[in-house]
Amino acid sequence: MTDPAITPELIEAHGLKPDEYQRILDIIGREPTFTELGIFSAMWNEHCSYKSSKKWLRTLPTEGPQVICGPGENAGVVDIGDGQAVVFKMESHNHPSYIEPYQGAATGVGGILRDVFTMGARPIAAMNALSFGDPAHPKTRQLVNGVVEGIGGYGNCFGVPTVGGEVRFHPAYNGNCLVNAFAAGLADADKIFYSAASGVGMPVVYLGAKTGRDGVGGATMASAEFDESIEEKRPTVQVGDPFTEKRLMEATLELMATGAVISIQDMGAAGLTCSAVEMGDKGGLGVRLDLEKVPVREENMTAYEMMLSESQERMLMVLKPELEAEAKAVFDKWDLDFAIVGETIAEDRFVIMLDGAVKADLPLSKLSSEAPEYDRPWDPLPAPDPLADVPQIDPIDGLKALLASPNYAAKQWVYEQYDTMVMADTVRTPGLGAGIIRVHGTDKSLAFSSDVTPRYVKANPVEGGKQAVAEAYRNLIAVGARPLATTDNLNFGNPEKPAIMGQFVQAIQGIGQAVAALDMPIVSGNVSLYNETDGQAILPTPTICAVGLIDTPDQMINDAPRDRHVALLVGETQGHLGQSALLAEVFNREEGDAPPVDLAAEKRNGDFIRANVEMIKACTDLSDGGLALAAFEMAEAGGVGVHLTTDDTATLFGEDQARYLIACNFDQAEALMIAASQAGVPIETVGRFTGDSVRFGTAEAPLDELSTLYHATFRDIFA
């Protein structure tokens, strides 16, 4: 097969701009071969190179005494004491999931699990944050069903419990759904594995599934906007095999225990190309690959296809040659394909050979060091118009409107399709606030939460960015956890538009301020841009996943309110209705500013909760739907009614930040109020948990009736 000629059309089809192609010519001093063009395209697309976002990502706080490894490796590593570490990251699989929901979502889960066990950690928890279009849009139901089944199909077989996540709906996602997958693993802090190769002449070993033509060009596809021709992109979506992934994980962890692994990198986006370049670049070495040795499952694959394939469940590693026999025994035990496909070389070259012919010969370090980086123009977002009057409503009608929306209804229909309890260390399953997993065999637990409110980010990216972090922080605090660190998944539209770039830059500013103030540095993350279809961008959606530590079971808050518990509201209520859930769901208005986030108040109120866990029987953070929704959710979880004295719309449904609703025994309410006042934390009694109805002022409905609505909404729309 002869390679196609390098034409301007071919260059454009590879997502390379004319000036980027000129840069290639300047680096290599000649016209690239077809394979080389593919390699540059794979390394320099937005998905792999972060060329539009790098400048801003560098501004994020990433360090702290708890951080063992920040961004730049496969996942972040954070100290949890006793020589143990939690390893985690979140990554998007948006574009593939829209094209082929089951496999797109499944391989998103597979990719993030691989990132975690590549570092030497056994995955112990997963979450996923999903954004879909209008529930009434003809494509939404199929996407919801396909994505949820795909996530379950992969994670359930692999055997990792899902502990949380988000599911939201908004017409802005009609043409681009978002699938953000998070995984966390547990490792010994002194046994973390990295990607940097070392030593010249070391064997480069390929392990895992065979290489096929699936996913060729996937990363480039994920770096472009969609239009009506998107269905033609289906062949660029990979196909997942969770059973192979499970074996790959076990084999990788066993192999690491033999001491044979020098460096390791999973094959994710842009497969063999990215993984080999990463290992060489980080180690200051060159790499030679002999592609005829790559295990393939299709005939006559070209060098171009092999280098760009995104076949799943594959690893590349550099092994100690003297331990080859031990390594082979592990691969044989798990019946996995492996092959020595090349070696490290002293020269700074990336040499690709196929049957003795040179298919590519490029300066390796320049593939990443010389990658384009853009300081794209951006416009600060104009301040939103002030919110016009919001009329008072019957608060029970307001609550019912929220419970009838799939955005705020119970998500059991989703979570029941995921194995939430495998590994038998799940303490708190998904549904309300953070999920909790025990650190196996210890007294410690880890808490996980995934949050963002895209309406806020669109109205005010700085405050919206801060709010996403603050909400994740509060969800951890509400179960008694000490927030440790954060991973971010930044989903935005086309960065070449200054308004979109402005959302991105300002959201990062907000996120940066918040993670600094709340001491939860960003240790890993992912950027997904070009989430646009026919020029319509998604809501800016910077998903924040935070991880917290609970040292002992006594520190944990994991109960529901009981009859006669007092309902105490912590934090200041001003009744901020701008961009609120109530405004959107009842009045169909997305107006006003996002609620301002006072980070000092967040810290103070969070510290107060954690200092008083022994008096707090149940706790939840206040976010979407304000006091009314939080009170209902707590009451529902406890199977007990709740009576609040107020019936004021803004008090009940305002979304002021830094607030928690807590339930405590009657005889401890006073002590809590004194402790709050000493800590300078606003606190007030707002009612009590009792009876079998939800009552706001004089408006009332039976808890049973509301509970039935809460649980029926999602199933009625999507089942």
Add this chain to the structure above:
Amino acid sequence: MKAAVIVFPGSNCDRDMAVALRAAGADVSMVWHKDVDLPSGTDFVAVPGGFSFGDYLRCGAIAAKSPICKAVVDHANRGGYVLGVCNGFQVLTETGLLPGVLMRNAGLKYICKHIGLRVVTSQSIFTEGYNAGDILSIPIAHHDGNYFADTDQVKALQDQDRVAFTYTDNPNGSVSDIAGILSENRRVLGMMPHPERAADDGHGGTDGKAMFRTIFQTVVAA
């Protein structure tokens, strides 16, 4: 008590099972599917949950043909104790140690949640810690838990008091609400729900704990 937990490459509840057995006092070995023998002196075999060989076609069918399964069948035929949970139940039906099959859930979706499990008989080492009629809260987590056997087989199971558990609110379409069944000699139990996920205080329920306790007590006393 010497217990063996069988490990297939896609098992993912093997550790959970071992933890529950050890907590009850058992001496547990993990036994790889390629092994041809159980460790000598094995009293009790557990076939755990998971996706033995990916289970893309018929769950447990490939596992039932593995070398270790021949040893498990021999152990059962000698009167040994065997517990199969979830995928393990599927494997035991595929080996023929237990009658019937487990089909795709009637709703066609994977289901993971706590369910109400009715103890139908206390006449086995697995269930003697309960009273017939007790309702337990135990999690299920499966895509293929829809138990089916023909009318005669179901009648035989019922007549011989071999239905160990039924669902209080059938989640998957199982015939006669059957969630777990015993072999004729009452020494082999297959069940879809996961007692090992309701076996310690952190699980938010300990209704499964009594099963592991009575298994241990009986085998040690024997």
